[in-house]
Amino acid sequence: MECVVCKHGTTYKGHVTVKLERRESIVLFKVPADICENCEHFYLDEHTAIVILNEGEKAIKQGAEFKVVRYGWVA
Secondary structure (H helix, E strand, O other): OEOOOOOOOEEEEEEEEEEEEEOOEEEEEEEEEEEEOOOOOEEOOHHHHHHHHHHHHHHHHOOOOEEEEEOOOOO
16 A cells, blocks of 8 residues: 555555553553554554444553553564
8 A cells, every 4th residue: 555644655464552641541552553654654444443443442441550562563
């Protein structure tokens, strides 16, 4: 897929770290993504985005100050 940000790169499958932050809570997710080979902008599929938003909200409601979650990790 051509990157819609830089318009010069194509994407490859990889993993990225997504940080969700609210007040004193930080939740990090290591997730699969399509990453631009030129500018490193990344794209999450819809299912992954929904899951990390829901899991992030759950962690914050449980009082997490800092949490790291590996989602859909394939070595």
